[in-house]
Amino acid sequence: DIQMTQSPSSLSASVGDRVTITCRASQTISTYLNWYQQKPGKAPKFLMSAASSLQSGVPSRFSGSGSGTDFTLTISSLQPEDSATYYCQQSYSTPRTFGQGTKVEIK
Amino acid sequence: QVQLQESGPGLVKPSETLSLICTVSGGSISSYYWTWIRQPPGKGLEWIGYMYYSGSTNYNPSLESRVTISIDTSKNQFSLKLSSVTAADTAIYYCTRDPSLFSGYFDFWGQGTLVTVSS
Numbered sequence: 001d002i003q004m005t006q007s008p009s010s011l012s013a014s015v016g017d018r019v020t021i022t023c024r025a026s027q028t029i030s031t032y033l034n035w036y037q038q039k040p041g042k043a044p045k046f047l048m049s050a051a052s053s054l055q056s057g058v059p060s061r062f063s064g065s066g067s068g069t070d071f072t073l074t075i076s077s078l079q080p081e082d083s084a085t086y087y088c089q090q091s092y093s094t095p096r097t098f099g100q101g102t103k104v105e106i107k
Numbered sequence: 108q109v110q111l112q113e114s115g116p117g118l119v120k121p122s123e124t125l126s127l128i129c130t131v132s133g134g135s136i137s138s139y140y141w142t143w144i145r146q147p148p149g150k151g152l153e154w155i156g157y158m159y160y161s162g163s164t165n166y167n168p169s170l171e172s173r174v175t176i177s178i179d180t181s182k183n184q185f186s187l188k189l190s191s192v193t194a195a196d197t198a199i200y201y202c203t204r205d206p207s208l209f210s211g212y213f214d215f216w217g218q219g220t221l222v223t224v225s226s
């Protein structure tokens with residue numbers, strides 16, 4: 001199985017801050033990397049596929065980059081509604097695997 | 108807009124079989140890869156497996172000996188059976204849609220249903 005490791009596990013930032021979450025794969029996965037946002041008590045919401053392709057309706061302050069083993073999710077200007085846990089997920093091979101999550105809190 | 112809704116018992120006894128149904132509305136179940144994912148309370152996400160509408164399946168090797176996913180195209184439903192459950196199978200179970208074999212992401216999710224394994 002491909003192991004996905006996110007860092008940090010949690011962060012606290014102020015409204016308007018630029019926030020970056022890192023995801024690392026245990027082997028190369030090209031750009032087969034997807035991101036989700038999960039708010040408490042809710043199902044995950046699909047944000048982005050193929051490392052950088054934003055899903056329709058997702059605010060443009062979200063962006064993604066990376067290829068191979070190292071990827072990032074960036075929120076360019078953190079908003080109160082962005083408080084959530086973010087998960088990366090590889091779609092290079094089965095079983096599909098997720099990172100452990102990064103909890104983003106607003107200061 | 109596609110909507111998914113899980114249904115089934117919220118409490119299952121150890122050693123018994125967990126059974127859940129996902130009803131798909133707002134679109135046909137034909138085409139797409141219909142997937143189950145679970146999340147133990149307070150923990151991360153685990154992919155259980157998928158079934159393509161034509162019948163092919165792919166399961167997580169960690170669960171493969173206990174999992175069956177099936178589909179009923181006439182009812183626009185797919186289901187999950189997990190046998191010989193233990194407390195470690197306590198989780199929120201989500202049904203999801205994977206658009207294609209080459210996408211591997213999950214664009215629509217049910218709200219999730221908590222299944223507790225306890226006597």
